[in-house]
Structure formats: structure tokens, C-alpha cells
Amino acid sequence: MTGHDVARAAGVSQATVSLVFSDAAATRVSEQTRARVRAVARQLGYLPQASGRQLRLGRSGLVLLAVPDIRAPYFSRVLAGAHEAAEAGDLTVVASSSWDADKLVRIATNTQFDALIFCSPTDQQLERLPSGVPLVFLDADPDLASAGPDRLVVELDVADGMRRLLSHLRDLGHRRIGRLRYAIDDYTFRARQAAFAAATDGLRVSERPVRQAGDLDLARGCARDLLASPQRPTAVVCDDDVLAVAVYHAADQLGLGVPTDLSVVGMDDVDAAQILRPGLTTVDLGAESLGRKGIEAVGALLGDGRQPTAQGAELIIRESTGRPGR
Template identity: 45%
Template sequence: MTRPTSRDVASAAGVSQATVSLVLGDKWQGRVSVRTADLVREAAGRLGYRPNLAARNLRLGSTRTALLVVPALTNEFFARVYTGAARIAAEHGFGVVLYPSPDGTGPARDPFASARAALDGVIASSMAADALEALGGDGLPLVMLDSDPAAGPAAAHVNLAVADGMRQVAEHLLPLGHRRFLHLASAVDSWTFETRAEALAALLGPHAELRTVRAPLTVDGARRAMEGALAAPGPRPTAVVCDDDILAAGACKAARRLGLRVPEDLSVTGFDDLALATAVEPELTTVRLPAERVGEQGMAALLAVLEGTPWTAPELPVELVVRGSSGPAPGR
């Protein structure tokens, strides 16, 4: 079926295309009668007409709308990122559309007929640059959050000091006597998790044994992976370092099912400091990530890019929050 045009609307309403443009552009007051405006709107609705966004944006030069792409809506971290981005956007008369990529961190699909026609720019959290090619290619300003700083074609990057977060975890656990570590790693293939794994391995290096087990980012998935790891032959780990609080909750659940006490028999640490971290018992020792600040910086970076201003900023600092899930190694 052919998409209706403004000419079709004009014909159906018995008016000129210029009148259709005035009415649907909400500029008819004082130029067109109320009756004529009603006729145009009725004809447009009946025909299913939608204005050509590309043509409109060519005239206006801006939509004052940014798209925030996230891998999922079920993770609290991304909700906080959106809150921060929307706050800064509102201060500058912008809107932010939140778009959970249907394939997670995989290639994102264009949620509009043409992202370039509907948006001023894209902010992507924890995604790879090549997963965003459908959202305007190199013609739409792109700001990457918590992503590989060497990846192109992003106009700006906002990153967390996740490697330093792992440093803080290691420097907390090693003095407590832990020498057998299990890294409960996210099965999601992304830069931020790779960075955490590399940092932990480098930090523990000659000081301790490190084994890695991957798990999906769900409590049950983490529990199953952890139960298998704890039942494996050989000395049991004394500390489990998790890529995420959700994984840490699953690790604690597995420990309880196997009759192990946290932290007396097994210390567990998380990453993110989600609301979940204080909902479990014992409460999680975890690395607090300033998610709202990430969103604020991401929107500020996009605004700077749109104004033609170079934007650079250091990594956002993270903080280890010590709670009840970590303690001295058993037998110390």
C-alpha cells in the first residue's frame, strides 16, 4: 500500500498543500479557519498520513531529541543512566527516548523509519560501536558510555574506572588472607566485562590462584554456574569476585544451598551497588558505580558535540562499599 502524501491530504480536505503544512505544523492560527483546520486533521487521520520527518527536520534543523540505547530494561543500572541523561536533557530543552536493543549487546535495529530523520544524536550504554550501524551510521552524532574508548566512530566517550574498581576489590580481599579466587564473570561479550576480567587477573597475578566461570546475568543462571564451580574437584575458593550484583546474589544463593556460610566460609563481592545489594543477607560488598552521573555526562557530551565543542573527560571514579558479604579467609 502506498504511503499517503500531503498532496493526498490536501485533495481529500479540498485545500492546498500549503494549508496542510500550516495545520499539521501547528502554525495555522490566524491564517486558517478552525473549520478548515479540522477538515485537514480529519483527512490526515482518515488516510493515516504521517508527516515526512526528514523534510521537517531539513527545515527546522533539529528535533531536540536524543536516543539512549541500552542492552536491556531489566537492569537497574540502565534505568539510572536514563535518569541522569533525561535530567540534563530537560535542562536544555531536549527529550530522551529510551530504546532497549532487541538483541541485547548485539546489532541494534533502527526503531524509526530513519533514525537520522527522527533524532539529533545517539547515546549508547555498554554497547559496541559496530552494533549501532543501523542507527544512522557515521551521519548521526554518537556518544558511547561504558564502552571501548578506542572504538569508532563515536564522537565522545564516557567511561567508568572499572579497572580501578577491581583494584579496590583485590586490595580489600588480599589483606584478609584470600589466596584462592573464583571470578564469576558475565557471559555477555562486552568491553566493560572484558576490562574487569583483565584487571582482576593482572592484580591477582602472582599473589593468588584465579579461576573464571561465566554465567548469564540472572540470579538463577549465576546460582547454577556457582554450584557447579563449588562442586568441582580441588580446593574450594575462599573468595568469589562477581562482575555484577545480580551474579553475586546468585553466588550467595548457591553457597547457602551447599551449606556454606557467607562470609565465614566464602566471601562474595559484587559490582554496581544496585538496590539488590542491600536486599540480600548478608548485604553485599560491592563496587558502587555512579550510573546517574554516567547518564548526565553522556548527555552533556552529546550537547557539546552538537554545538561543535570538543568534549573530553576523565573516567568517572568508582568506590568499593564494604558490607557483610566479605571477611577474612577461612582459618585465618
């Protein structure tokens, strides 16, 4: 894939493509044209050569962003935020959604990346981190930053989000709480479970683990088991909005109304949370902002900026929660 291919697909000259990926772009190419060329380049998988500024600094201008599943709505938004910030900072983001830690290390070793960003990294990935390159971790254990000066962690305040969800349910009068969670032993899911456990004092809790992310049929089955129990919960707290969709389906199959018979809350605030009927009460974890902060952290490690702050959480109350039906 060459700059000529990008130029032809974008309907511009090859010189324009070169300008877009150079220091001169801001003054010599319109913002609309720059956006079109960069969008086409991403679609075609084009990796530009380092700009003049990057060459002077001895950099490639490339940053690898590894996410668990690029198809998942939350992680695609993280990537969008990172792309936006990277374009403003003369960087190009290369995305990977491979869970294969060894493959990621090979990619990182064989390509001259200025930095690597791991979003919600798995324990396996953390055991095989490459050396000699700045590392940024999003939604990860804060202690990772203590391993060296070339590491930064952008924390995700999941605990505050979980507290807000449970406080909202308590205020509505719920005391029997169901929990649909991912039984995956990685930091991000351990953090959500720990936050939930810390906020449920005095509540009667029943849980069902989902042992594989992305399997909606499996999640629906676990949700049906949870809702079919004799002491059915009056509200269900889900690890993410995808699991909340599974609870909606299970409730419908069992003849339960949301929120008349059952309140449901999720986490992440993906687009589906607004499309669902009734709209899903959830926590916005600021996916785009997290991606932008990942690029800011890269800049801090490269000496081009300050370390970003932790990403906060916002409770979004919609129509899926109400007072207990019984």
C-alpha cells in the same frame, strides 16, 4: 499520543504542557508541576515537538539512549541520570533496549534525533552504526572516539574498581579467589575480565563462565559448580551484583555462610546490594552520573558544553567480606 493526553493525565491545561516543553517553562511553571508533567509524558511515551530554542538551532531536541536491558537495575539508573540532565538541557531522551542492531539503525534513521547514546554497546551494534548523527558511547572502547569528530566516549573506570575489590580481599588474607563472570564477547565484559586478570598476580584463581546475562538459574548452577570444587575459593569476585545474588543462593544451598565461610563481592552497587543480608561489598560505578555525563557529551558534540571526564569507581565495603574461614 498528544499534549492533550498528557494534560488530562497530569491534571493541568494543555497550555501548561506546552509551556513545560518550551523555553518559558522555567519562569512560568512551578518546578513541582514541571516535574509532574514530564513524568507523565515519559509514562505515556509522549514525544514533544522541538522547543522554540531547538527550532531556531535546527534541532529536534530528541536524543536516543540505547541500553542492553532497560529492566536491569544498573541501566535503569543510567537512564534516570540521563533524563535528569536532559530536562535541565532542554532535551528529551528516548530509551531503547533492543539488542537488534538493525532495528536500532532503523529507529535512528527514521527519527530526527540530535544524537545517539550507546551504553555498553554490543559488537554487533558497533558494526552497524548509523552515519550523519553525533554518537556518544558510555562504557565503551576509548578508540571509538578516534573514528571522527562527531563521536565521544565516556569511559567507565572498571579497572580501578576491580583493583580496589581485589586489594580489599588481599588485605583480608584471601589467596584462593573464585570468579563468576559473563562469557559474553563485548567490550564491557572483556574490560572487566582484563582488569581482573591484571590484578590477580600471586593468587590462585578458579573461574566459571555464565554464558547468558539475566538468567539467574543458570548463574546459580555455575556458582554451585564453583563452590563445590575440592579447593573451594575463600572469596568470589562477580562481574555484577546480580551474579553475586546467585552466589548467595548457591552458598546457602551448600550450607556455607557469608562471610564466615565465603566472602562475596559484586560490581555496580544496585539497590539489591544494600537489601541483601549480609549487605554486599561491591563497587559503585556511578550509574546516574554516567547517564548525566552522556547528556553532557551530547552537549559537547552539539557545541553546548565541554566534554565530560571519565566515570570513576568507588569501593563500597559492607558485611559480605571478612577474613578467610579456613
